Amino acid sequence: MPDRPFQYLLHPLPLTGGGTVSRIMPGPMEGIMHPLFCKAVSELGLIDFWITPFLRISTDVPRDSRLRHFILPFTETGLPVIVQLMGNNPELIAAAAARFRKLGVAGINLNFACPSKQVISSGAGGSLLRKPELMRQIIEQVASACPGFSLSVKLRTGYDDSAEMERILERAVSGVKLDFIAMHFRTVKEMYRKTDQGFERIVRAVKLAGDIPLIANGDIFSAEDATAMFRATGCAGIMIARGLLKNPFLSRHIRQTCGDADIRTTTGDGRTIFFNKLLDIARRDPGKYWSRPQFMELANYMWGSSHPCFEVFKQLSDKEFLSYSVVEQ
Ligand SMILES: Cc1cc2nc3c(=O)[nH]c(=O)nc-3n(C[C@H](O)[C@H](O)[C@H](O)COP(=O)(O)O)c2cc1C
Known part of the structure; x- marks a missing residue:
């Protein structure tokens, strides 16, 4: 394993077809990355690009208007967007990928990781780890429908056991670009x-x-977790999902720890700043952005339901909630 310095994480990762993305990647989060979340993240400059949550392609490729609607919260931030597709039909996924390419996204990511019961029972997401030959077919069909375009995958280390990883990677991705x-x-x-x-x-x-x-x-919740992962494994980059909710400035903190002198970050409580930004956006345009369930779900991920501030949110009326400001704990 090459002994690379942490600064390596600051080197952009080139994408086939042009452009680069950060090696400190945001993990896709279905149900969390809604327009309000995307706007707050981009107004605070918390990440450099998006990998969207999965779009499930099962029986048909949706119309362009639906595809555009799917990517809009991400594209309107002005950041590069990699679209994540999920499904088990190689032709349909390849057709969807080609259509997204025409809509101007930066790349396609294929989800072979999702463990949700519903997804698994439909034979998509993580269940494909049991069918590496089909994974390969999907990857190859997308590659041939989108030549010279950025393609990546998201995996777990196995279905039942991580010992499956050797077989999965050998059969599904060896020799693939x-x-x-x-x-x-x-x-x-x-x-x-x-x-x-x-x-x-x-x-x-x-x-x-x-x-x-x-x-x-997996489980990168602090800059120290990120550098420990990098040092222990020689990985080419890291991806953070729940860590971005527990500490919205995490990607910035990691950049700073790796030696980026120009990065904007904060010494205050990132959750408080982020939640107040969400409220500020909802106040500006409540018709578009106010949704109590979305605020409660984000609060649950950020603080946990046993935190005192969660109890406060529960007691607030919608009107009180919208004019509320979280005070640093
Ligand atoms: C609420 C939620 C939604 C998620 N949705 C997706 C998704 O759409 N696509 C995907 O590949 N992974 C999804 N994930 C998995 C994360 O991207 C990530 O792989 C996982 O949470 C482990 O990373 P972490 O420990 O940094 O959270 C989701 C995770 C969470 C918590």
């Missing part, structure tokens, strides 16, 4: 359970990925 593999170190069966094998699994994944940049994902 991908811009990166984002690897969540858990298996599908593990869902979000704790494992102490994260680093060891990512080390194996980095080796198996060969020339394809391996982006490590």
Whole structure:
């Protein structure tokens, strides 16, 4: 494993077809990355590009108007957008990818990781880890429908067991041209359970990925977690999902820790700043952005439902909530 300095994480990752993205990647989050979230993140400059949550392609390719609607919250931030597609029909996914390419996105990411029961029972997401030959067909069809375009995948280390990783990577991606593999170190069966094998699994994944940049994902909640993952595994980048909710300035903190002297960050509580930004946006245009369930769900991810501020939010009327300001705890 090359002993690279942390500054390596600041080197942009080139995308096939042009452009670059950060090696400190935002993890896609379905149900969280709605227009309000995207606007707040971009107004505060918290990330550099998007990987959208999955768009499920099952029986047909949606019309262009629906595809445009799907990417709008992301494209209107002005940041590059990689669209994540999920499904098990190679022709349909390839057709959807080609249509998104025409709409001007920066690349396509294929979801072979989602562990949700509903997704698994439909034979998509993480269930495809049991069918690496079909994964390969999907990857190859998308690549041939979108030549010279950025293509990447998101995986877990196995379905039942991480020992499957060797077989999966050998059969699904060896010899394939991908811009990166984002690897969540858990298996599908593990869902979000704790494992102490994260680093060891990512080390194996980095080796198996060969020339394809391996982006490590899982349980990165601080800049120290990020640099520990990088140091222990030799990964080519990191991806943070829940960490961005617990600490919205995390990507900025990581950049700073890696030596980026120009980065905007904060010494205050990032959650407070972010939540107040969400409220500010909702106040400016409540018709478009105010949704109590969305605020409660974000608060739940950010502070947890046992935190005193969550209790306060529960007691507020909609009107009180909209004029509320969180005070740093
Ligand atoms: C609410 C939520 C929604 C998610 N939606 C997606 C998704 O649409 N596509 C995907 O590839 N991963 C999705 N994930 C998984 C994350 O991107 C990430 O792989 C996982 O949470 C592990 O990283 P973390 O420990 O940094 O959170 C989701 C995770 C959460 C918590």
